[in-house]
Amino acid sequence: MKYIVGIGGMTNGGKTTLTNSLLRALPNCCAVHQDDFFKPQDQIAVGEDGFKQWDVLESLDMEAMLSTVQAWVSSPRKFARAHGVSVRLDASDTHILILEGFLLYSYKPLVDLYSRRYFLTVPYEECKWRRSTRSYAVPDPPGLFDGHVWPMYQKYKQEMEANGVEVVYLDGMKSREELFHQVLEDIQNSLLNRS
Numbered sequence: 188m189k190y191i192v193g194i195g196g197m198t199n200g201g202k203t204t205l206t207n208s209l210l211r212a213l214p215n216c217c218a219v220h221q222d223d224f225f226k227p228q229d230q231i232a233v234g235e236d237g238f239k240q241w242d243v244l245e246s247l248d249m250e251a252m253l254s255t256v257q258a259w260v261s262s263p264r265k266f267a268r269a270h271g272v273s274v275r276l277d278a279s280d281t282h283i284l285i286l287e288g289f290l291l292y293s294y295k296p297l298v299d300l301y302s303r304r305y306f307l308t309v310p311y312e313e314c315k316w317r318r319s320t321r322s323y324a325v326p327d328p329p330g331l332f333d334g335h336v337w338p339m340y341q342k343y344k345q346e347m348e349a350n351g352v353e354v355v356y357l358d359g360m361k362s363r364e365e366l367f368h369q370v371l372e373d374i375q376n377s378l379l380n381r382s
């Protein structure tokens with residue numbers, strides 16, 4: 188069985204942290220990180236607001252991300268081996284792929300592929316604070332969070348809801364451990380119901 192999990196939601200909601208814990212716990216599990224598909228800096232548009240528009244779908248090479256997912260779908264074993272994930276021969280023939288990123292549910296060709304879509308959120312103040320402690324490959328210029336990051340987050344979330352995309356909301360204010368156990372249990376139950 189092939190099972191694709193989305194760990195989506197806002198920037199600094201805790202997506203990468205949660206994904207890394209799940210990867211260690213789930214057998215035959217690979218991950219694809221949306222952040223790996225940002226286009227080079229010189230291809231990122233500059234908006235009327237003067238900010239580079241990093242937080243829009245067009246700043247990501249989603250076709251390349253889709254191809255990567257399709258490679259996993261066509262052969263999860265080969266994909267796992269190529270990505271250094273050991274395939275457990277004793278485990279049932281279940282293969283899990285985690286897609287992780289801040290705009291997972293806004294790209295049409297991917298949206299129906301998920302078996303389960305999670306969406307992490309934290310309140311605005313917490314998000315802004317966590318973001319201020321991060322160092323990205325391209326550092327945030329002053330004012331980016333309020334001028335670009337937060338408005339784009341709200342826009343895409345509203346679109347997702349208007350399109351009726353079903354997600355399981357996760358409270359990113361819970362501890363790392365609590366979130367990990369909640370999602371691990373939920374995935375395990377969902378897998379049991381399918382087998």
Ligand SMILES: Nc1ncnc2c1ncn2[C@@H]1O[C@H](COP(=O)(O)OP(=O)(O)O)[C@@H](O)[C@H]1O
Nearest residue numbers: 197198199200201202203204317359361362363
């Ligand atoms: N459950 C949590 N509670 C408190 N802080 C967290 C939690 N999960 C992650 N963090 C911290 O928040 C920041 C963003 O986490 P990260 O997993 O990189 O988020 P994302 O990938 O969603 O941007 C990091 O400093 C991380 O250590």
Ligand SMILES: O=C(O)c1ccc[n+]([C@@H]2O[C@H](COP(=O)([O-])O)[C@@H](O)[C@H]2O)c1
Nearest residue numbers: 197198199222225241242289323324325
């Ligand atoms: O990784 C990069 O190259 C990169 C370059 C510029 C910006 N980012 C930021 O990465 C954010 C998404 O990653 P994350 O882990 O915070 O969800 C998004 O809000 C972007 O503004 C990321």
Ligand SMILES: [Mg+2]
Nearest residue numbers: 202203204222
């Ligand atoms: Mg991340």
